[in-house]
Amino acid sequence: MKAMSGTAIPAKRRTATRSGSRFWAKALRNRYLYLMSLPFVVWVFVFSYYPLWGWLMAFQKFKPGKSVFEQKWVGFDQFKTLFQDDMFYQVLRNTLAMSLMGLVAAFTVPILFALLLNEVRQMFVKRFVQTVSYLPHFVSWAVAASIVTRMLSSDHGAVNDILMGLGLIDKPIQFMAQGHLFWGIVTVSDVWKETGWNAIIYLAAMSGISSEQYEAAKVDGASRLRQIWHITLPGIRSTIIVLLILSIGHLISIGFEKQFLLGNNLVRDYSQVLDLYSLQYGLQMSRYSFGVAVNIFNSVVSLILLFAANGLFKRITKESIM
Amino acid sequence: MSTRAMRKGAPWTDKALDAVIAVILIVVTAVTIYPFLNVLALSFNDSTDSVRGGISIFPRDFTWENYKVIFSFSGLVTGFKISALRTIVGTALGLVSASMLAFTLARPDFQGRKFVSVFLAITMYVSAGLIPVYLLIKDLHLMGTFAVYILPGLVSAFNVFVIRSFIDGIPYALQESAKIDGANDFTIYWRVILPMTTPALATIALFLAVGQWNSWFDTYLYNATSPHLTTLQYELTKVLQSTTSGNNGDYRSANMTQVLSSVSPESVKMAITIVVTVPILVVYPFLQRYFVQGMTLGAVKG
Numbered sequence: 001m002k003a004m005s006g007t008a009i010p011a012k013r014r015t016a017t018r019s020g021s022r023f024w025a026k027a028l029r030n031r032y033l034y035l036m037s038l039p040f041v042v043w044v045f046v047f048s049y050y051p052l053w054g055w056l057m058a059f060q061k062f063k064p065g066k067s068v069f070e071q072k073w074v075g076f077d078q079f080k081t082l083f084q085d086d087m088f089y090q091v092l093r094n095t096l097a098m099s100l101m102g103l104v105a106a107f108t109v110p111i112l113f114a115l116l117l118n119e120v121r122q123m124f125v126k127r128f129v130q131t132v133s134y135l136p137h138f139v140s141w142a143v144a145a146s147i148v149t150r151m152l153s154s155d156h157g158a159v160n161d162i163l164m165g166l167g168l169i170d171k172p173i174q175f176m177a178q179g180h181l182f183w184g185i186v187t188v189s190d191v192w193k194e195t196g197w198n199a200i201i202y203l204a205a206m207s208g209i210s211s212e213q214y215e216a217a218k219v220d221g222a223s224r225l226r227q228i229w230h231i232t233l234p235g236i237r238s239t240i241i242v243l244l245i246l247s248i249g250h251l252i253s254i255g256f257e258k259q260f261l262l263g264n265n266l267v268r269d270y271s272q273v274l275d276l277y278s279l280q281y282g283l284q285m286s287r288y289s290f291g292v293a294v295n296i297f298n299s300v301v302s303l304i305l306l307f308a309a310n311g312l313f314k315r316i317t318k319e320s321i322m
Numbered sequence: 323m324s325t326r327a328m329r330k331g332a333p334w335t336d337k338a339l340d341a342v343i344a345v346i347l348i349v350v351t352a353v354t355i356y357p358f359l360n361v362l363a364l365s366f367n368d369s370t371d372s373v374r375g376g377i378s379i380f381p382r383d384f385t386w387e388n389y390k391v392i393f394s395f396s397g398l399v400t401g402f403k404i405s406a407l408r409t410i411v412g413t414a415l416g417l418v419s420a421s422m423l424a425f426t427l428a429r430p431d432f433q434g435r436k437f438v439s440v441f442l443a444i445t446m447y448v449s450a451g452l453i454p455v456y457l458l459i460k461d462l463h464l465m466g467t468f469a470v471y472i473l474p475g476l477v478s479a480f481n482v483f484v485i486r487s488f489i490d491g492i493p494y495a496l497q498e499s500a501k502i503d504g505a506n507d508f509t510i511y512w513r514v515i516l517p518m519t520t521p522a523l524a525t526i527a528l529f530l531a532v533g534q535w536n537s538w539f540d541t542y543l544y545n546a547t548s549p550h551l552t553t554l555q556y557e558l559t560k561v562l563q564s565t566t567s568g569n570n571g572d573y574r575s576a577n578m579t580q581v582l583s584s585v586s587p588e589s590v591k592m593a594i595t596i597v598v599t600v601p602i603l604v605v606y607p608f609l610q611r612y613f614v615q616g617m618t619l620g621a622v623k624g
Contacts, residue, residue, distance in 0.1 A: 026431075027433060032507035032508045033429060033432045036507070041438055044479075047455075052448070052454070128351075129347050132355055139599055141536075143595055155588075
């Protein structure tokens, strides 16, 4: 027993040093790879990981000019204030409402659009329509907002002109000034801007379906609608699932650009979302700790959603993104 | 019998389907393109005439006046320069960082491969949020500098993974034979891998360029008080905010009082919108060519 352990330890140590030197020998061989990656790793650490340290502020009453350690610790007070703020629930409602509407629209419309486009047999037409369809994706939200407000303007905007021309309304609707229309406007703007772009991935998946399947279906006398239902849709099933999981994960972090640019003081009760709320409290009112608490809430909820969606789909369909 | 009936039935429904699809696609195309043409027409139309309405895709009373006026705003000229500069610098540096990282991650013999992959992937799902990043930028004294447009977003995990999956498709034997010829890893990256990665690089370059050109929020957040660092998009958002009902923007007071008599804020808005959009249209044929493959590259797992 004694003898065994006596020999065992040096043996272990030997292999340890040997593997240690092997490690360094390999590291030396990898030196260029390290040189080419480590600077960027440090970069990512500074700009993506280091700010997470700032989350501590949410448990303090942060005053600028002092270091994190000199601040007053307040535990969960910021979160208590947050959850007692009526404004927070309004903002959360807006965020979730616009996210859900966006999710449903951004999820169904591009699939429908891709299905339609996939049925077009003239390549020229197909390419032309597709080329036009993703143009709005590449313009900024500032441009999109400018265009949307122009189209919806009560002052000879195209939408009002058409509705008046059709005799559906007698006087122009003030689209941008009515809170209850805001969620719809954001969703439709999003559909206008992103449908063509989001359809690309489905079209790519559709082009991967073998033509033999369609031939066989044709021989069996299946109509094109039946072919779409029984071949095309099942063919893009896994693409649909992966994209759905991803968008559920991003449900709460819908961004704020559209809301910021399309919103105005008249529709504030419907346009304010979590990020803008944290911005308003955190920066404009200098309640940094409170703003950080909102950010944490946002990040944590979106992570939970992502894992939940992934787990759920793993169980149901045996497919996952992680 | 039933098969025959279906075969007979199929062409009729198929023709109807074709017609329905044609109508829908025409409407979709019109809805997509009309707003741009309408804004273009309005930007070239006399501003007092525009108020009467009825402009669709052609100007009724053609004029250059709106453009003359907006290019007399100093903010717009500076904005154009800064936007162009950040697009060039941001795209170049973004490409270097993404391709280098992708190269190292695609190397099976790189020790740090697993760690760096996970380290990057996490950043796609966890973000500290606006306020902590804002305070970091402030602590690093990047407020009111041009660098704030480039540095924070320099490394994008998504771009790295897209390029990596492309490099994974290049036979590793090429790198090995270069190594036998005495090339070091940097030479392999520069002379062997980069030239073969051009399609992926072109895609990422366009993503980066469009992203840089279209940014306005960093200007709003960090450089709003530095007029010499303003961007075109930010100038447009200022006009937007000042012409939207319910907001009291500063743009009108700062820039427009001098010219308000000659053109309306709405015409100014239309002209700036076009100026901001045109560069995107110029690169659109290139975007076209590369991005479908970029999208499908990005669809890979992980």
